[in-house]
Amino acid sequence: MGKSKETKFRDKISRLEEIASSLEDTTLDLEDALKLYEEGMILAKECTEQLKGAELKITELKNKLLNDIAN
Amino acid sequence: MPEPNILTVARLTYEIKNLLEDSFDDVIVTGELSNFKDHYSGHWYFTLKDADAQISCSMWSSNNKKVFFKPQDGMKVIVRGKITVYPPRGNYQIDVREMRNAGVGDLQMAFEALKQKLMSEGLFEQSRKRKLPKIPQKIGIVTSRDGAALRDMTAAAQRRFPLIEIVLVPAKVQGAGAAETIAEGIRILNQTEGVEVIIIGRGGGSLEDLWPFNEEVTARAVYNSEIPVISGVGHEVDFTISDFVADVRAATPTAAMELITPDQSDIRAALNEFSAGLTGTMEDYIKQQRDVADSFLKSAGARVPADLIRFSTQRLDYALYKLNQSMENNRNSLRSKLEQLTAAISHGDINRTLRRGFAIVRQEGRIVKSGAALNAAEEFEINFHDKTIGIKSGKE
Structure with missing residues (x-):
């Protein structure tokens, strides 16, 4: 669950970058431009929200050598 | 004479x-x-x-x-x-x-000897240093479970970019057998799914305390790691062999974490500016469309069915209405800089770059990315870190 969320953050940022450059295309028609605009605003908001609530996730793996020394 | x-x-x-x-x-x-x-x-x-x-x-x-x-x-x-x-x-x-x-004597001599040996074997070559990921999702750490280094690193991560996952492989960071546990930690992380960068480190101490990071077994493990390694050992003044072999040397464990995580306050500011920039772009776009529609209505209105005209005007008005609503939400940040988003993610705000002597050229509010894209006959502006200078027009 956590993992897919994080993946989304990085993907969202690259999508935002795509949207920014698409919108510079002046031949874009109104419907498409509006769609991109809305998508961008939603993504930016989601990214901000995601940062707000985030808690660092820490997992620990076993180091077999360490246990050998300790025992 | x-x-x-x-x-x-x-x-x-x-x-x-x-x-x-x-x-x-x-x-x-x-x-x-x-x-x-x-x-x-x-x-x-x-x-x-x-x-x-x-x-x-x-x-x-x-x-x-x-x-x-x-x-x-x-x-x-x-x-x-x-x-x-x-x-x-x-x-x-x-x-x-x-x-x-x-x-210092013996230890220092052992240090020098190993340094020479590994250097001649090419373990310190700049050309093999790898780039760190921009926004890592999973960071591996090899350090003591109970040390200050781990606490410092997790605190830095929580503060700067809490969306990451940290995978800790605990190791002994001083005394006999410590180097082997560090090397094993690096190997384990290399076999762990999704780890994009590894930090090895410990807090400050005497040369003897830091010694595991000066041992050949540690150096080889860093060298053989498929994943980029950051070495953050001791304080600013402490250099270790693993610092030389690592892809990046950080002055301290905290500095290592700061190197690899973007700062969320930079990202948030950039996201705000991004939204504002987006709104500005849309506003310009729609105004332009509206002008086209207006002139169309004026010139050819008589030849177009009245319903169709009304329909397209409505559509435009609706778009503007929605836009204004969005702008209301973003009123505080209506200075658009789309590129700042990218800059923020590249671990540092743009001003840091500007202070090094770079400048941004803008024309009609947009960043000019190449000499060819600049219309020198029209006015443009140059942003330095401390001020912006408007240029009425320039010659090529």
Whole structure:
């Protein structure tokens, strides 16, 4: 669950970058431009929200050598 | 009749110079450092003395870069170099090529020997240093479970970019067997799904404490890691072998975490500016469309069915209405800089880059990315870090 969320953050940022450059295309028609605009605003908001609530996730793996020394 | 053997000062000095420089072209001297000065040019100037005598020394930055401890007055050192005479002042000094800490002895010598060996094998090559991921999702850490280093690193991560996952492989970071546990930690992380970068490190301590990071087994594990490794050991002044082998050396464990995580406050600010920029772009776009529609209505209105005209006007009005609503939400940040988003993610705000001497050229509110894209006949502006200068028009 956590993992897919994080993946989304990085993907969202690259999508935002795509949207920014698409919108510079002046031949874009109104419907498409509006769609991109809305998508961008939603993504930016989601990214901000995601940062707000985030808690660092820490997992620990076993180091077999360490246990050998300790025992 | 002139007296024999009258020398000019210059002549005598040059003879002394030749004599001294020929006789002492490679000397190894031990003494105590005093009056040590780290000049802003990077060169070092100091006096080497003992109870009975003293001699001036200089060490060029190209040589002192290879000294991996911080010289301090009172420290006992061994230097190697040659005597040079400086005629304008009539003095002589040692031009120091190498310096080692005489007080540390064996460990320091082992350090130097391993450093030479690994360097000649190419483990320190710049060309093999890899780039770090921009926004990592999973960071592996090899350090002590109970050390200050781990606490510092997790605190930095929580503060800067809490969306990451940290995978810790605990290791012993001092004493016998420690280097092996660190090497094993690096191997384990290399077999762990999704780890994009590894930090190895520990807090400050004596040279003996830091020793596991100066051992060959650690150095080889760093070298053999498929995943980029950041080494953050001790304090700013501590250099270890693993620092040289790692893809990036960080001054401290905290600095290592800061290097690899973007700062969320930068990202948030950039996201705000991004939204504002987006809104600005849309506003321009729709106004432009509206102008087209208006002129169309004026010129050709009579020939177009009235319903169709009403329909397209409505659509435009609706779009503007929605836009204004969005702008209401973003009123505070209506200064658009789309590119700042990218800049923020590249670990630093744009001002940091500007302060290094770069500038941004903008025309009609947009960043000009190439010379070809600049219309020099029209006005444009140059943003420096401290001010913006408007240019009415320029010639190419």
